[in-house]
Amino acid sequence: MSFFKTIEKRRSSRSFSKKAVEKSKISKILKAAWMSPSSMGTQNYQVYEVVSASKKEKLVKATHDQGYVDAPLVLVFCTDPKRIKDMGARGKNLFAVQDATIAAAYAQLAATAQGLSSVWIGHFKEKAVAQTLKTKLRPVAILAIGYSTEKPGPKEFQKMKDLFKKV
Ligand SMILES: Cc1cc2nc3c(=O)[nH]c(=O)nc-3n(C[C@H](O)[C@H](O)[C@H](O)COP(=O)(O)O)c2cc1C
Numbered sequence: 001m002s003f004f005k006t007i008e009k010r011r012s013s014r015s016f017s018k019k020a021v022e023k024s025k026i027s028k029i030l031k032a033a034w035m036s037p038s039s040m041g042t043q044n045y046q047v048y049e050v051v052s053a054s055k056k057e058k059l060v061k062a063t064h065d066q067g068y069v070d071a072p073l074v075l076v077f078c079t080d081p082k083r084i085k086d087m088g089a090r091g092k093n094l095f096a097v098q099d100a101t102i103a104a105a106y107a108q109l110a111a112t113a114q115g116l117s118s119v120w121i122g123h124f125k126e127k128a129v130a131q132t133l134k135t136k137l138r139p140v141a142i143l144a145i146g147y148s149t150e151k152p153g154p155k156e157f158q159k160m161k162d163l164f165k166k167v
Contacts, residue, residue, distance in 0.1 A: 016146030
């Protein structure tokens with residue numbers, strides 16, 4: 001799939017079939033995240049692939065009962081600022097979040113490019129997600145990925161002229 005086709009094709013799905021995501025596709029998703037840009041190349045994130053059914057169930061609760069978090073492939077992107085040096089609070093508080101977020105965005109597009117659907121989950125109780133993963137790291141995004149059983153509806157956009165300005 002071409003780059004711009006992938007961008008256009010990516011839409012949120014909130015209903016997935018039980019079909020497992022092929023290992024080769026998961027590898028490409030993780031590789032895309034791994035190759036994403038990061039602060040000084042230090043990759044200040046940790047990605048958890050949630051394989052345990054009971055953990056997925058806990059994540060559904062931690063995401064305010066968003067049932068589709070129980071998807072065939074669930075990835076949780078956490079900040080891990082331990083490799084950031086000499087960047088002060090901006091590094092720890094902002095760059096690490098950006099690193100994890102960019103990695104998640106690359107992963108989501110890599111899923112789309114391989115015919116998968118996904119939804120980005122940001123509405124969750126951080127503590128409950130971290131407890132489920134048994135980590136002290138800060139979770140910033142969850143991707144629920146699989147084969148969609150629904151068609152995306154029309155999408156509304158802000159006007160481009162309101163979002164992009166020449167100065
Ligand atoms: C930071 C962020 C947080 C989001 N949180 C949620 C969420 O908790 N639950 C959900 O169903 N969708 C969530 N979404 C998905 C958005 O609702 C969706 O991307 C948006 O409505 C645009 O639709 P599209 O993805 O089909 O283009 C989130 C997206 C982003 C980028």
